Amino acid sequence: MNPFALAAVHPPPDLLIEPVVRGALEEDLGRGGDMTSELAIPSGHTTNARLVARQAGTVSGLVVAACVFRLFDGTLRFRAAISDGERAPNGATIATIEGAARSILATERVALNFVGHLSGIATATRALVEAVEGTKARIVCTRKTTPGLRLLEKYAVRCGGGFNHRFGLDDAILIKDNHVVAAGGIGPAIERVRSGAGHMIKIEVEVDTLKQLEEALSLGIDTVLLDNMELDQIRRAVALTNGRAVIEASGSVTLSGVREIAETGVDYISSGFITHSAPNLDVALDF
Numbered sequence: 001m002n003p004f005a006l007a008a009v010h011p012p013p014d015l016l017i018e019p020v021v022r023g024a025l026e027e028d029l030g031r032g033g034d035m036t037s038e039l040a041i042p043s044g045h046t047t048n049a050r051l052v053a054r055q056a057g058t059v060s061g062l063v064v065a066a067c068v069f070r071l072f073d074g075t076l077r078f079r080a081a082i083s084d085g086e087r088a089p090n091g092a093t094i095a096t097i098e099g100a101a102r103s104i105l106a107t108e109r110v111a112l113n114f115v116g117h118l119s120g121i122a123t124a125t126r127a128l129v130e131a132v133e134g135t136k137a138r139i140v141c142t143r144k145t146t147p148g149l150r151l152l153e154k155y156a157v158r159c160g161g162g163f164n165h166r167f168g169l170d171d172a173i174l175i176k177d178n179h180v181v182a183a184g185g186i187g188p189a190i191e192r193v194r195s196g197a198g199h200m201i202k203i204e205v206e207v208d209t210l211k212q213l214e215e216a217l218s219l220g221i222d223t224v225l226l227d228n229m230e231l232d233q234i235r236r237a238v239a240l241t242n243g244r245a246v247i248e249a250s251g252s253v254t255l256s257g258v259r260e261i262a263e264t265g266v267d268y269i270s271s272g273f274i275t276h277s278a279p280n281l282d283v284a285l286d287f
Helices: 014-029 035-040 062-072 101-131 150-159 177-183 186-196 210-218 231-241 258-262
Strands: 046-053 077-080 093-100 138-140 173-175 203-207 223-227 246-250 268-270 283-286
Touching: 014 062, 014 101, 014 150, 035 101, 046 101, 062 077, 062 093, 062 101, 093 101, 101 138, 101 150, 101 258, 101 283, 173 177, 173 186, 177 186, 186 203, 186 210, 203 210, 210 223, 210 231, 223 231, 231 246, 231 258, 258 268
Parallel strands: 138 268, 173 203, 203 223, 223 246, 246 268
Antiparallel strands: 046 093, 046 283, 077 093
16 A cells, blocks of 8 residues: 555645645755754654644645655655545644654654645635535635645645635636726627637636626626625626626625625635635644
């Protein structure tokens, strides 16, 4: 059995994870490696360590931690006690590592940085998902991600039960307010994108008034993004759309208010908070 095999929620392939992990290890190890461990720990000394959740939350990033330890020292044995996407109670052991003490110490912080950050995103996402339970609304992320970490942060959203919006500018067409201004209106913007977009490309238009919504719907777009609308406006927008397009609500989404947005009948609720401001989940490594 592969000691690094983890039953995860559709994790990215190692081919995509490894470059991110290599960059993080290179940043931390610098030019000379872990000077403290190399000098303080006898060569050949082995130990057992465990990753511990010091607060309850939804775990994500164990597949990344496994990659960290494997890339640095292939003799280390990493075993996940739970899978990415599962909940961990306070004090739970979520993984164990066996092998050279020097290697574990040299990679500890990089592994913890990934697991703590990604688990924080998964935990924040799970809270929103649970808040809208029983409605048809799905929680989705945005492109408000940490540069270089988008792949992993969007994976963490999935671990929390959310869904992914665009991964990048080439996924789909989203005509926002500044596009409308620069193009000379919603109509001209849609006309231009349709002249060059392939038949598989979806078109979404951001609107902040019901008048804009009516215009966008008349042009047969696929999705409308209701930007920072009040609840009453959203309800009217849902009624006006009447199934003619998928509806996404965005802007100022909070845990306390997300249920009310979901109950208006929108299809998706996008949140930038879950990736750009989710609190880190406290995870430690103990020998």
